[in-house]
Amino acid sequence: MARVSVEYENHVAHVTLTRGDKRNALDDAMFKAIVAAGQEVAVSDARAVVLSGEGNSFCAGLDVASFAQLAGRDTEAYINARDFGDANEPQEVALAWRRVQVPVIAALQGAVYGGGLQLALGADIRIAAPDTKLAIMEMKWGLIPDMGGMVLLPPLMRSDALRQMTYTARPVSAERGVEWGLVTEIHDDPLAAARALAEEIAGKSPSAIRAAKRLIDLSERAGRADVLLAESAEQLALIGKPDQMEVIAANMQGRKPDFK
Incomplete structure (x- = not known):
């Protein structure tokens, strides 16, 4: 069974x-x-x-x-x-x-x-x-x-x-x-x-959601300096990338994002 x-x-x-x-x-x-x-x-x-x-x-x-x-x-x-x-x-x-x-x-x-x-x-x-x-x-x-x-x-x-x-x-x-x-x-x-x-x-940026989960998990077990460094690294990996650009375009056009 x-x-x-x-x-x-x-x-x-x-x-x-x-x-x-x-x-x-x-x-x-x-x-x-x-x-x-x-x-x-x-x-x-x-x-x-x-x-x-x-x-x-x-x-x-x-x-x-x-x-x-x-x-x-x-x-x-x-x-x-x-x-x-x-x-x-x-x-x-x-x-x-x-x-x-x-x-x-x-x-x-x-x-x-x-x-x-x-x-x-x-x-x-x-x-x-x-x-x-x-x-x-x-x-x-x-x-x-x-x-x-x-x-x-x-x-x-x-x-x-x-x-x-x-x-x-x-x-x-x-x-x-x-x-x-x-x-x-x-x-x-x-x-x-x-x-x-x-x-x-599921309708949010997939890459940003994954980054947020990684960061929250890290924050529960790592020290301040490591978390701050990871926060910066995760943000740099999101800025200007396709998922973020789709979010911006969707918000400006008043529609739901369409992630690939």
Whole structure:
């Protein structure tokens, strides 16, 4: 059974977790399918991505049956492997979406737990339904978040809130998610809102959008001098180039840009 579908429309990649009968829980096949989808989208001509899950939950986290799969393999080798640059396979499930060079918008509903939350955090923007529940669930199973969570969570959250969620494994509401930086906005139809936003972004200069994502990512991990230098380099690579000239012409003519 396919775990993930990828469809393209108007320069937007629609990536959908398709294990809705299991609340899109993560098993080994789902890990591989999500990573493969990220790799596919990364080399496509997509200008924005919508990441969603079918059914009543975005992703309820690790499939409990997967614990048995882990017990049957060399866990140390699997966890310590750096098969994806600086990440192992579970970490790449979330980090693959940061490696995609265009904005990724996650549409969230129902349970967004554990690995599902970390997957959502790999997106640039998260739009949640009012009924969404979010949890750093790993402590329930005597574990810690290890799918990139400790790279993705600290820039978004206050330390005390992060510690409380991690130590207790208690779910929080979408409203609390907004307050704590996990959710960008709440919408009655998060998938429709995510698609509309993706289409809006896809209509902007593709080269400028990619440059902006690179720069924002760098700003979260580099020092002031490096960021300022990169800011100048990115701007110089945009000024006077075809995408910018098309934006200027379109604005002057009162039409939408037509990027090649």
